[in-house]
Amino acid sequence: MLKAKVHVTLKNGVLDPQGKAIGNALSALGFNGVDNVRQGKFIELDLDETDPAAAEARVKDMCEKLLANTVIENYRIDIAG
Amino acid sequence: MLKAKVHVTLKNGVLDPQGKAIGNALSALGFNGVDNVRQGKFIELDLDETDPAAAEARVKDMCEKLLANTVIENYRIDIAG
Numbered sequence: 001m002l003k004a005k006v007h008v009t010l011k012n013g014v015l016d017p018q019g020k021a022i023g024n025a026l027s028a029l030g031f032n033g034v035d036n037v038r039q040g041k042f043i044e045l046d047l048d049e050t051d052p053a054a055a056e057a058r059v060k061d062m063c064e065k066l067l068a069n070t071v072i073e074n075y076r077i078d079i080a081g
Numbered sequence: 082m083l084k085a086k087v088h089v090t091l092k093n094g095v096l097d098p099q100g101k102a103i104g105n106a107l108s109a110l111g112f113n114g115v116d117n118v119r120q121g122k123f124i125e126l127d128l129d130e131t132d133p134a135a136a137e138a139r140v141k142d143m144c145e146k147l148l149a150n151t152v153i154e155n156y157r158i159d160i161a162g
Binding site: 007008009019022023025026029031032033034035036037038039040041042043044045046047048049058061062065066067 | 119139
């Protein structure tokens, strides 16, 4: 069994209102000097697969089909034992 | 300037309906053998700080006060140059 970790982040240039809201809330709380807050998703899953390359290919397929909106989002896959 | 990356994940044992929904959607799409899907948040921000230890302490404070609900969520901080 392998574990996959997927980061889905908005592409540069895509507006991130959620990140903006976090940035505003941080400065309202008195945290200054914080900039460029971006929020993404982090998805962990277990795969019944033993070959890391095959696992990565499957997760890539999942990202393209479901996990990420590739028009506006990038994804990064890490496979761990 | 330092970059901080924060992972906020649900603690083990806390129900994750969003992860469950992703798991169901994956199996509806024909991806079998996927288990234990958990979704968390991934937050990136820039800090006007040069000392990594001070930056980490500040981000820890942000996590405790805003970014994570420490009753049900864990957080992990990575500071990069």
